[in-house]
Amino acid sequence: MHEVIAHRHRFRALSARVQAGAAIPTAIAHPCDDVVVAAAVEAAEEGLITPIFVGPAHKIAVAAQCAGVDMTRFRIVDAPHSHAAAEQAVALVKRGEAKLLMKGSLHTDEFMHAVCAKGGLRTGRRMSHVFLMDVPSYARLLMVTDAAIAIFPTLMEKRDIVQNAIDLAHVIGIPSPKVAVLSAIETINPALPSTVDAAALCKMAERGQITGGIVDGPLAFDNAVDAAAAREKGIASPVAGAADILVVPDLESGNMLAKQLSFLGGAEAAGIVMGAQVPIILSSRADTPRARIASCVVAVLLAQACKATDVAAVAEG
Known part of the structure; x- marks a missing residue:
């Protein structure tokens, strides 16, 4: 079939x-x-x-x-x-x-x-787009969100973006997806708002405002998908090196990442709007x-x- x-x-x-x-x-x-x-x-x-x-x-x-x-x-x-x-x-x-x-x-x-x-x-939830990507060099299906709808999402919109992706992961057979909230660095720096949002999203997951997945961040892209890179930087995380979902800071970064994976990394991508x-x-x-x-x-x-x-x-x- x-x-x-x-x-x-x-x-x-x-x-x-x-x-x-x-x-x-x-x-x-x-x-x-x-x-x-x-x-x-x-x-x-x-x-x-x-x-x-x-x-x-x-x-x-x-x-x-x-x-x-x-x-x-x-x-x-x-x-x-x-x-x-x-x-x-x-x-x-x-x-x-x-x-x-x-x-x-x-x-x-x-x-x-x-x-x-x-x-x-x-609906009552913010709509968001999820790229579901089959990357030849990665050991599992990889989701990238949001790379098509939310241009500069607020923290609460990012909460919905994360939950939407987790809900999709459950449907495709990932019972407890690992969610990496991406930034350029792994430490929290108020000068880089995406790191502050990442920390808040992790706390929201701890307090039950996001459910069904394991959320960690901020993580740089290499640490999210490569265990050796995470070890080199001394990052101890259940998500690092094994992410199922990559949550990007904004549409520009997400769109570039998804297209790089497709056109340079040979990935095939399915696209779906959740919410x-x-x-x-x-x-x-x-x-x-x-x-x-x-x-x-x-x-x-x-x-x-x-x-x-x-x-x-x-x-x-």
Whole structure:
């Protein structure tokens, strides 16, 4: 199953966790690019999603023709432009016609504007993006957050960013993820606010404001992912050298880190937005078809976990 990502054994292991025969209805906002259409159709053929294409019908048809796929079996919701497509895709989710939302070929800020608008998909928690990365040189899947949505997150927003990533880790089978809060140094220095935030996040985890993971920081990147580097600096930490989650100070640093891991480190990355009413697949226009499929796998696992929780809650009630 899901042969398109078979060469990446860690993502293959995730795909094996998807329940068979449970394709999730997915609204795709403005899929007017052949790569987007091809990846969505391939995800449908893999049994992951049932795509609903929302956007200018003539542009979708051209993209499908370029991708060489037959669209007659799929639902297309005509929308005049990208802004309307994003709004209508969100409306499909609000009406319960779709259980997942996917960004197509439009800018992230335009897409997220519809998501975050009044009556959109907000919850009581700050939305944040998580890159789930299969780095060939690292011993486990590595999450990087937030590298796409929160530009300069406050301390309380970082609390949500950490909790969102921990919740995702639980769904993909990491019961007690190790969270490294990154900075440039390992000591607390008021001149470097990210170190102060890191210390506060650790205390919040101790006091139960963050749950389900082991949080430590500040840690520099090398100490978070390399045990020898941590030992060289005399850092005694259950997280150092074995991080599952890297929490970055801001969007710029996170975006650069994720792209360096992808383009120089050969990593494959899935991207997902947490903290909304449904999982949101936030792919980059530069993503490969494999990365898009991997993002669908993660989103489906999240949707299935939410459904299982709802069923359990009804049974207990």
